[in-house]
Amino acid sequence: MSTATKTPTVPDSRTTSKGARLLGDRRLPVLVTATLFLAMYIAGLSRYTNYGFGEPQVFLNLFIDNGYLLVAAVGATFVILSGGIDLSVGSVIGFTTMLTAWLVEKQGLPILVVIPIALGVGAFGGFLMGYVIHNFEIQPFIVTLAGLFLFRGLCLVISKESISIGDASVSSMAQAQASLGVGFLSVGAIVSLVVLAVAFYVLHYTRFGRRVYAIGGNEQSAMLMGLPQGGTKIAVYTVSGFCSALAGLLFTLYIQSGDPLHATGMELDAIAAVVIGGTLLTGGSGYILGTLFGVLVLGLIKSIIQFEGTLSSWWTKIATGVLLCAFILIQRAMTTRKKT
Template sequence: MSTTAQPPQTQNSGKTATGAASAASKAARLLADRRLPVVVTATLFVVMYLVGLGRYQNFGFAEPQVFLNLFIDNGYLLVAAVGATFVILSGGIDLSVGSVIGFTTMLTAWLVEKQGLPVIVVIPIALGVGAFGGFLMGYVIHNFEIQPFIVTLAGLFLFRGLCLVISKESIAITDSSVSSMAQAQAQLGVGFLSVGAIIALVVLAVAFYVLHYTRFGRRVYAIGGNEHSAMLMGLPQGGTKIAVYTVSGFCSALAGLLFTLYIQSGDPLHATGMELDAIAAVVIGGTLLTGGSGYVVGTLFGVLVLGLIKSIIQFEGTLSSWWTKIATGVLLCAFILIQRAMTARKKT
């Protein structure tokens, strides 16, 4: 579709031309649509699910609870991946996710078990620490123009180190309020969801709203699309960048809380390398690693696909857990190549 050099004297003819042109371009645009990767991932999920249904029908795969368990077992990953989506959309990367999650489990367990603080006090502390950590990283990235990769790498070391500083041993959580929260279930008729899964879905909804219906969300896309332009357009790109890492830190801490709830212990080695799972989920969900394009809904499907791989491998029985990593890597590769092909075509 190109500009038309038609004279503007008759507004009406202009209008019809607009209609015709947009109809003609619609088909062409479908191919270049930014939603395409999300659709691909969603389709992949459905196909995998159907294949699972076919193969393991007799082993209870068709139970609705198997589907709901995807949310229960991966709620924390979804929250972490949502945080990572913000960072990646803005064109950055956050390697500290796994460490912040691990640190949060340790901090929570330590405060609750060793210091005897009530859970209701511990939660805001944990979230605040995570968000503050993210803020600091964002501040350094923006103000000193150091690559996000390196700054968040320092964050990875720092938080993992702080885990070990709290304790080398894992701390089991026996607090009754925690375990009652962990056991709480929301019945849905066909099955149930845990507190963690519900919180994860709420986070997803909030993230969707923020990214699509607030100026901050649009700025995230803008600086991911072209940071220099965003600056020349008068957008506060520095504040946005810092905010993005703060959001990621907050989400990681929240994911840490959910993980604590899920596993009911703090351990200095919890969630090692989970940043890779989060990044993989974001990329498989169709978000460009170079920033500026993608949807948080895609991230949901990315997490679900990763979760489904795990379930299928469990159901398969003969397959070992490492196939999860291999399958993740293969999917990652496929999506990176798809993205590459899409951006390459746009260039021409």
């Protein structure tokens, strides 16, 4: 975390005000999101404290209920940091639930065999998209849009009906809990936090991670600096495919069924979480921790609306929309400042 905590000293020759310096700091959006999360949580506490909002388990449930989204958003963070976009996330998740349910229920394969297969398929799908994007120089938007349709279609090839999972090992895995004293976490929540930690390490302490930032900052420059930008790009989409498949597995555990319509549009939730977490859609700037807070904010909105009781769940979408808009405006303000 040393990169992110040490304050970059602005050169003396530039007499920027403290406020301007803060606005130029790349970590500001993460701070804003973290503050927002905290404020929302405190507001929730004061409003619903009689309904048990203060229970530690309510907080831990944020991770349990959104673990799959966190994993998907981590994958999306890699892609967006590199300056790309991945629209296939939701479809890959949906496809993974179908594939897993089908292999376990209809083919009778043990879940421990199915997991690597599902992850492999997702990663390979991501690799193919990355390969096409790099080698044929096609917009990631279009290529991953094709991936979106392809994987959604493949769901229906497996089955038009949803497949519920009754396998004992799957349900025991789904119900396994790790006690933390004040509450518990599910397997999915723990996996998502491990993924987050690994992603943090990769982005900040490996050459691959820094290359992701570099090509997001300026791809042409990265190429002229002698960085293997093609391999990095392909790897980024592979990571995203892998994360999507893993998110699909967590989603399967969470919901214990496969359905061709599972996770429709979840790529947009993932992208929203990344953007709310302060990562610039233009690439090159952002932090994985921001993505965590982005996911938590989205999760907290859902919880609050549940606690409110009378509000329709569509208010989640409305609140997300408003937040997204606000954060994009903040990003805009930051990038225009940088230009001048």
